[in-house]
Amino acid sequence: MKRLITALLVIGLPVALMSTQIHASNMAEEKPTQHLKVAEVTSMEQAKKVFLMKTAEMMSKQQIDQKAAADIHIITYTLEQSVAYFTENLTGEKQALATQMAEVVERIHLTSETSRTDQLKTHLGEYYQLVDQFLFSF
Incomplete structure (x- = not known):
């Protein structure tokens, strides 16, 4: 024994x-798990509309808890599409900001997927700062 x-x-x-x-x-x-298939963004007009709408949806989350994290996770699927369109179709400083936003949106996606709310709050703050700069450049 x-x-x-x-x-x-x-x-x-x-x-x-x-x-x-x-x-x-x-x-x-x-790496993120692809749970949803979303339509590809195919125009600058569509990218801007999706970007503004999905950013506003995330900003409307007053308290970042597990429910909000789950909602944000779903939002990021479409948001990623619009930001990817910007990174591929803009130039110069706007493209650089879009690339930074894409990296932060990916971090938001990953942390929201696993409900790491403290990290999610940090990444959301980074994203909102980039959004301010990005909107100012348009």
């Missing part, structure tokens, strides 16, 4: 440690 327990510990412990290391590694390379 002692041999069985020792064997399980010898085999089980390294496997458990490997699993923990793999999980930690996966978190570092976290």
